[in-house]
Amino acid sequence: MSVAIHVNNVVKKYDKGKITIIPGLSVDIKNGEFFTLLGPSGCGKTTLLRMIAGFNSIEAGEILFDEQVINNIPAHKRNIGMVFQNYAIFPHLTVQQNVEYGLKLRKLPKAELQKRTETIMKVVKIDPYKERLPEKLSGGQQQRVALARAIVIRPSVLLMDEPLSNLDAKLRIDMRTAIRDIQKDVGITTVYVTHDQEEALAISDRIAVMKEGVIQQVGKPRDIYTRPANIFVASFIGHSNFFKGTIKLNGNEKRITFKDGYSIPMHNLVDDVTDGMNIMIAIRPEQFSVAQSGLEAIISKSTFLGQYINYQVTFRDNMNVDAGLSCEFVQDLSQMGNFYEVKDRLYLAPKSEQINVFTADGERSLIKEVRKYD
Numbered sequence: 001m002s003v004a005i006h007v008n009n010v011v012k013k014y015d016k017g018k019i020t021i022i023p024g025l026s027v028d029i030k031n032g033e034f035f036t037l038l039g040p041s042g043c044g045k046t047t048l049l050r051m052i053a054g055f056n057s058i059e060a061g062e063i064l065f066d067e068q069v070i071n072n073i074p075a076h077k078r079n080i081g082m083v084f085q086n087y088a089i090f091p092h093l094t095v096q097q098n099v100e101y102g103l104k105l106r107k108l109p110k111a112e113l114q115k116r117t118e119t120i121m122k123v124v125k126i127d128p129y130k131e132r133l134p135e136k137l138s139g140g141q142q143q144r145v146a147l148a149r150a151i152v153i154r155p156s157v158l159l160m161d162e163p164l165s166n167l168d169a170k171l172r173i174d175m176r177t178a179i180r181d182i183q184k185d186v187g188i189t190t191v192y193v194t195h196d197q198e199e200a201l202a203i204s205d206r207i208a209v210m211k212e213g214v215i216q217q218v219g220k221p222r223d224i225y226t227r228p229a230n231i232f233v234a235s236f237i238g239h240s241n242f243f244k245g246t247i248k249l250n251g252n253e254k255r256i257t258f259k260d261g262y263s264i265p266m267h268n269l270v271d272d273v274t275d276g277m278n279i280m281i282a283i284r285p286e287q288f289s290v291a292q293s294g295l296e297a298i299i300s301k302s303t304f305l306g307q308y309i310n311y312q313v314t315f316r317d318n319m320n321v322d323a324g325l326s327c328e329f330v331q332d333l334s335q336m337g338n339f340y341e342v343k344d345r346l347y348l349a350p351k352s353e354q355i356n357v358f359t360a361d362g363e364r365s366l367i368k369e370v371r372k373y374d
């Protein structure tokens, strides 16, 4: 029923071939996986999703569902369920009629049609409203109807394009949990498009981070957050503070040195490095600890966030890259020592086993572990 999706070197051009949006993209999506395409606006997420759906032509390469090439199979024969941002449910049909619509088109026997409709309305928790028209439902309920209508036909693949972006913040969080639970319940291969990194991290089995039609990294949410493949991913997912530095090799010892001369051991975490090599260092706010020695910083702002305090700091000699931008570290209240005030001076020691190191141009991680996610 559900299938794996193989995208092999696909190319998408618009404007009679004058503009290339996707220059040659490959990715394998596993059967039953919740797979998210994440990237900034205009990077080609929707374009790729529409190629899988059959609404966009494919200029080169091929897309397969399991072993079958689908390039030339029209959209309505690909057995796909789709959910969009604007729900796209029929306003003149009740909830139940909306859900059973696709089954009627497929001329299912009445008993089977009723059974499937009832089951799916219970799964997505819309059965109490089955007689209502969509206008009498909240946004979240309407989106559940759209989801039920997409999965009741038992599609091979479920495609979702920013399905939560019309909902308010709290409902978005409730719905993303619901979508994730329902997807696991039904076990259907799902490709989900969003530009919201927090949503992607919360909902996905794996994420492909895209930039200008090119996949930058594919991986589990935790791996992408902890071991980004390049500076684009490190800055797009979560917050990172960036510093320039150099590699120091001394026998078997590998260290990184910051601009002010402070250095820390990198043990065997980095490879493919040479002595004196220029690098870019990315440190997340939670990857600093306050210590006796480290990078000298002055607190410029402190924000109490309940579980955490977030401090904005400036470093001595403005040594961080983009010194004009806020540089942050956070203190977990459960491990709280001192509180700090604006203008306090302190030393921040990077946790060397957690931080990330890249080539000077930011294009490639030098952390050995990243390779295993390729």
Ligand SMILES: Nc1ncnc2c1ncn2[C@@H]1O[C@H](COP(=O)(O)OP(=O)(O)OP(=O)(O)O)[C@@H](O)[C@H]1O
Binding pocket: 014, 015, 021, 039, 040, 041, 042, 043, 044, 045, 046, 047, 048, 195
């Ligand atoms: N039919 C079209 N003709 C020409 N250019 C198009 C067409 N559709 C999309 N584009 C362009 O292709 C690029 C990628 O668009 P796409 O909608 O895939 O991006 P996206 O990553 O989904 O962005 P968003 O998050 O804003 O929806 C954009 O620059 C867009 O302007």
